[in-house]
Amino acid sequence: MTVAPSRPRARRVADSLVESVTGSVSPIARHRAGRAGRSRRHPGAAATTKNLRLEIQAARAVAIASVVLYHLFPDLVPGGYVGVDVFFVISGFLITAHIAKPLAAGRFSFRTFYARRAWRLLPASLATLLVTVVLTAVFVPKTLWQDFTQQIIASSLYVENWALASNAVDYSALASDSSIVQHFWSLSTEEQFYLFWPVALWLCARLRYGRRRRGGRSLVPAIAVALAAVFLLSLTHSIVLTELSPAAYFATTTRAWEFAAGGLLWLGLHFVRIADRTAAAMSWAGLALIATTTLTFDASTPFPGWTAIVPVTGVALVIAGGMPEVRWGPAALYRTRAVQWLGDVSYSLYLWHWPLLVVVPFVIGLTAGDPTPVWAKLLVLAIALVLAHFSRRLVELPVIAFADTRMRAPRPRHRGVLVLAVAGMLVVAVPAAAMYGSVVRERSAPAAAVPDVRTAADGTLTTAACHGAAAMQPGADCPQVDAADITPSPVQAVDDSFADQDGTGCQVQGTDVSVTTCQAGDPDGTVRVAVVGDSHAANHVPALSLIAKAHHWSLTTYLHSGCPLTTAPIAAACNTWKDATLQELERQRYDVVFVAAMSRTPWPHGMVHEASQLTPVVRDDSAAAYSAAWKQLQQAGSAVVAIRDNPDAGLAGVGDVPSCVEQHGDGAACDVSEAAGLLDDPVARAAATTPGVRLLDTTPLFCADGTCPAVIGGVVVYRQVQHVTRTYSRSMAPFIEPEVVAAVDAARAG
Known part of the structure; x- marks a missing residue:
C-alpha cells in the first residue's frame, strides 16, 4: 500500500x-x-x-x-x-x-x-x-x-x-x-x-x-x-x-x-x-x-x-x-x-x-x-x-x-x-x-487385568486376598507391588471413575438442572435403593452396584457434581436440581436412600481449604441442613443411610495422587496422615444427630494405624486428590456388604 x-x-x-x-x-x-x-x-x-x-x-x-x-x-x-x-x-x-x-x-x-x-x-x-x-x-x-x-x-x-x-x-x-x-x-x-x-x-x-x-x-x-x-x-x-x-x-x-x-x-x-x-x-x-x-x-x-x-x-x-x-x-x-x-x-x-x-x-x-x-x-x-x-x-x-x-x-x-x-x-x-x-493411547488402552469381585457359593461377595481393600483387613500381610504392577496405572487412574466408565452420562454438571437417573443392580428387583449426592456419592456407586446385583436389588442414581442433598443454599442451578430431586425421591419412596457428600463443602459455608476452617459451628450448621433434607425422605417412607466421606489427600499435603504414584510407586512418599486428611465430616455428624439414620463409616478401608495409603493392595486409591478410583471402590464391596445388607434388611423389616 x-x-x-x-x-x-x-x-x-x-x-x-x-x-x-x-x-x-x-x-x-x-x-x-x-x-x-x-x-x-x-x-x-x-x-x-x-x-x-x-x-x-x-x-x-x-x-x-x-x-x-x-x-x-x-x-x-x-x-x-x-x-x-x-x-x-x-x-x-x-x-x-x-x-x-x-x-x-x-x-x-x-x-x-x-x-x-x-x-x-x-x-x-x-x-x-x-x-x-x-x-x-x-x-x-x-x-x-x-x-x-x-x-x-x-x-x-x-x-x-x-x-x-x-x-x-x-x-x-x-x-x-x-x-x-x-x-x-x-x-x-x-x-x-x-x-x-x-x-x-x-x-x-x-x-x-x-x-x-x-x-x-x-x-x-x-x-x-x-x-x-x-x-x-x-x-x-x-x-x-x-x-x-x-x-x-x-x-x-x-x-x-x-x-x-x-x-x-x-x-x-x-x-x-x-x-x-x-x-x-x-x-x-x-x-x-x-x-x-x-x-x-x-x-x-x-x-x-x-x-x-x-x-x-x-x-x-x-x-x-x-x-x-x-x-x-x-x-x-x-x-x-x-x-x-x-x-x-x-x-x-x-x-x-x-x-x-x-x-x-x-x-x-x-x-x-x-x-x-x-x-x-x-x-x-x-x-x-x-x-x-x-x-x-x-x-x-x-x-x-x-x-x-x-x-x-x-x-x-x-x-x-x-x-x-x-x-x-x-x-x-x-x-x-x-x-x-x-x-492418550495409554489412557484409552484396556486396563491391566485385576482380580474381580465375584459372588461366592453362599451368595456373598468375595475378592482375591491382598487385592485393593482386602489388604486393609485384619491379619492381612500384603507386600508392596512393583510400579509396573500398580493398577490402574497412574495415567489411567485419572479416568478410572464411575462417571467416566459404566456411569457415563449419569452425573450431571454445571448449570444442568435435569434430574438424570441411571439404573444398576437388578432392574427387576423388588428391593429398591437409591444413591444421591455429589461426586463423592458417585465414589461409592461401583461398590453399591455390585452389592445390589448380588442381592437382586434395583439401584437408581441421582448425581450432580458439587451438589449434595441438603436444604442449605448453594448455587442457583444446584438449588433447582436439589428441590426437583427431593420431590422425585419423595414420590418414588425408595426402601433405602444412600447419601454422601464431600466433607470439604460444608454448605452453607462454602469450600474448606484448610482443616481448621471446618469448625464445630460450621460442621453443625452443615449437619443441620443435611438432617432437614433427610427427614423429608424419612417422612415419605424411605430409610436413610449416610456414608462418611473418605480422606482428602489434598488437605493432607498430596495435591495429585496419580502423579505422586507415578513418581514414587507403591511407597510411603504418597501416604498421608489420617489426622490431617480425614475431616470432621458434617454428614457423619448429621447421621449421629438424626434419629433413624444409619452411618456407614468406610474409614477402616482407607486408613490404618493413623496412615492413609495412596496405593492399597496394588490399587491406586484416588484418581485426583479425594475422588476414589472405580477399581478401588469395587474392591470395597465385599467388606461393606454386611453393613449395607443389614441396613436394607432393617428398613424392609421396619
Missing part, C-alpha cells in the same frame, strides 16, 4: 510520529523543541541520543519484577500479576506508534510489520518452548504430559490464552502441577492484538477518509475513533465478564482496552507538553499506583474488570512523565544499569522463569503438589536471570540485527520469517504431539 500525504503538514506530523516512537528527534521537531525551552518538553521523550526510551525500559523492569516475584513469592507481592497489564499498555503505546508512523508517511506494509514482529518474538519463545518440551519429557510425571503438551502446542500457535479460558483455569494456582507454559497466555494475547490492530487502523483510516485524503493529518481522528471504540467496548465487556467467569482473565476481548489505553496515551501525548516538575510528580504517582496494586491486590480481587484501571493508570503516568530533568525526579533511577538491564531482558526473563518454577520441584524430587522450598525458588530466580541474559545476547539481539538488515535491504525478504515461523512451530509441536499421543 502506498499513500501520498500532503506536504508540508503531513511531513510535520510524520516527524512528530518518529519522535514519539523512537525518542530520537527529527531536525524539524528538534528546532521546534529548542524554541520551547528546557522547562517544557515533549512528554515521553527520552533524555538520550540513543534510539531508546529509558522510562519505558524502566516500566518494563517494574512489570517483570512484579510478575516474577508474584510467581515466586505470592505472599510477598499478592498483586504482582498486574505486571502483565503494565506490559499490555506499553505494547499498545509502542505498537500503535509503529503502525501510525509508516501510515502517516505513506509507507506502511503489512508484510514488513508482521515480519518484524515475528523476528522479534518467535525465536526466543520457540526456543523456550522447545527446551520446555525436553524438560517435560525428562522430569515431569507422565500423568501431566497430556495437559502440558496440549498447552505447549497451544502456546506455539499463540492461542494459549483461549486454551486456559476454555478450561476456566485460575491464574492464581501456583502448585507444581500448574501448566508449564501457563504464562504464555499473555504472549498469545499480545500476538492476537498484533494480528488485529494493524488491520483495524488501516481499515479505519481507509473507510473514514477514502484513498485521496489519507495522510498524516487525517490519521489522527481515524486512530482516535478506533482506539476509543476498542477501549470502551472492551472495558465494558471486561467488567461484565469478570463478574461471571474466571475465563475473563485470559480472554483477548477483556484485555484489548489495555492495549487501546496505550494507544490513546500515545495519541494524547502528541498534543500536550508537560513541565518537568509536573512530569516528575506524574512519574512518582504512577510508580506508587503500580506498587500499591502489587501489594494490596490478591487472588480475591475481581480482575481484570474495573480494578485493572488502577495499574493501567499507573503505567500511563510513568510513560507520560517520561524523563523529567529535575533533581527529585525518577530519571536518575531509570538510568541505573540494573533497571535498564532488567528492562532489556524482561521478555527473556518472562519466558524462562515459569517453566523453571514448574519443573524444578520435579528435578529435586518433590512430590507433585508439594510446596517449593525457598532455596529452590531462589535457585529458579538465579537460573532464570542467567538464561534471560544469554537468551537476550545469543538469540534476541542477533536475530533482531539480522532481521533489521533484511528489512532495510532495497528488496526486503519476508519469506525467511515465514519459513522460520513454520519450522519453529513444527519443531515444538511435533514432539509435543507425540508425547500427547502416547498418553
Whole structure:
C-alpha cells in the first residue's frame, strides 16, 4: 500500500510520529523543541541520543519484577500479576506508534510489520518452548504430559490464552502441577492484538477518509475513533465478564482496552507538553499506583474488570512523565544499569522463569503438589536471570540485527520469517504431539487385568486376598507391588471413575438442572435403593452396584457434581436440581436412600481449604441442613443411610495422587496422615444427630494405624486428590456388604 500525504503538514506530523516512537528527534521537531525551552518538553521523550526510551525500559523492569516475584513469592507481592497489564499498555503505546508512523508517511506494509514482529518474538519463545518440551519429557510425571503438551502446542500457535479460558483455569494456582507454559497466555494475547490492530487502523483510516485524503493529518481522528471504540467496548465487556467467569482473565476481548489505553496515551501525548516538575510528580504517582496494586491486590480481587484501571493508570503516568530533568525526579533511577538491564531482558526473563518454577520441584524430587522450598525458588530466580541474559545476547539481539538488515535491504525478504515461523512451530509441536499421543493411547488402552469381585457359593461377595481393600483387613500381610504392577496405572487412574466408565452420562454438571437417573443392580428387583449426592456419592456407586446385583436389588442414581442433598443454599442451578430431586425421591419412596457428600463443602459455608476452617459451628450448621433434607425422605417412607466421606489427600499435603504414584510407586512418599486428611465430616455428624439414620463409616478401608495409603493392595486409591478410583471402590464391596445388607434388611423389616 502506498499513500501520498500532503506536504508540508503531513511531513510535520510524520516527524512528530518518529519522535514519539523512537525518542530520537527529527531536525524539524528538534528546532521546534529548542524554541520551547528546557522547562517544557515533549512528554515521553527520552533524555538520550540513543534510539531508546529509558522510562519505558524502566516500566518494563517494574512489570517483570512484579510478575516474577508474584510467581515466586505470592505472599510477598499478592498483586504482582498486574505486571502483565503494565506490559499490555506499553505494547499498545509502542505498537500503535509503529503502525501510525509508516501510515502517516505513506509507507506502511503489512508484510514488513508482521515480519518484524515475528523476528522479534518467535525465536526466543520457540526456543523456550522447545527446551520446555525436553524438560517435560525428562522430569515431569507422565500423568501431566497430556495437559502440558496440549498447552505447549497451544502456546506455539499463540492461542494459549483461549486454551486456559476454555478450561476456566485460575491464574492464581501456583502448585507444581500448574501448566508449564501457563504464562504464555499473555504472549498469545499480545500476538492476537498484533494480528488485529494493524488491520483495524488501516481499515479505519481507509473507510473514514477514502484513498485521496489519507495522510498524516487525517490519521489522527481515524486512530482516535478506533482506539476509543476498542477501549470502551472492551472495558465494558471486561467488567461484565469478570463478574461471571474466571475465563475473563485470559480472554483477548477483556484485555484489548489495555492495549487501546496505550494507544490513546500515545495519541494524547502528541498534543500536550508537560513541565518537568509536573512530569516528575506524574512519574512518582504512577510508580506508587503500580506498587500499591502489587501489594494490596490478591487472588480475591475481581480482575481484570474495573480494578485493572488502577495499574493501567499507573503505567500511563510513568510513560507520560517520561524523563523529567529535575533533581527529585525518577530519571536518575531509570538510568541505573540494573533497571535498564532488567528492562532489556524482561521478555527473556518472562519466558524462562515459569517453566523453571514448574519443573524444578520435579528435578529435586518433590512430590507433585508439594510446596517449593525457598532455596529452590531462589535457585529458579538465579537460573532464570542467567538464561534471560544469554537468551537476550545469543538469540534476541542477533536475530533482531539480522532481521533489521533484511528489512532495510532495497528488496526486503519476508519469506525467511515465514519459513522460520513454520519450522519453529513444527519443531515444538511435533514432539509435543507425540508425547500427547502416547498418553492418550495409554489412557484409552484396556486396563491391566485385576482380580474381580465375584459372588461366592453362599451368595456373598468375595475378592482375591491382598487385592485393593482386602489388604486393609485384619491379619492381612500384603507386600508392596512393583510400579509396573500398580493398577490402574497412574495415567489411567485419572479416568478410572464411575462417571467416566459404566456411569457415563449419569452425573450431571454445571448449570444442568435435569434430574438424570441411571439404573444398576437388578432392574427387576423388588428391593429398591437409591444413591444421591455429589461426586463423592458417585465414589461409592461401583461398590453399591455390585452389592445390589448380588442381592437382586434395583439401584437408581441421582448425581450432580458439587451438589449434595441438603436444604442449605448453594448455587442457583444446584438449588433447582436439589428441590426437583427431593420431590422425585419423595414420590418414588425408595426402601433405602444412600447419601454422601464431600466433607470439604460444608454448605452453607462454602469450600474448606484448610482443616481448621471446618469448625464445630460450621460442621453443625452443615449437619443441620443435611438432617432437614433427610427427614423429608424419612417422612415419605424411605430409610436413610449416610456414608462418611473418605480422606482428602489434598488437605493432607498430596495435591495429585496419580502423579505422586507415578513418581514414587507403591511407597510411603504418597501416604498421608489420617489426622490431617480425614475431616470432621458434617454428614457423619448429621447421621449421629438424626434419629433413624444409619452411618456407614468406610474409614477402616482407607486408613490404618493413623496412615492413609495412596496405593492399597496394588490399587491406586484416588484418581485426583479425594475422588476414589472405580477399581478401588469395587474392591470395597465385599467388606461393606454386611453393613449395607443389614441396613436394607432393617428398613424392609421396619
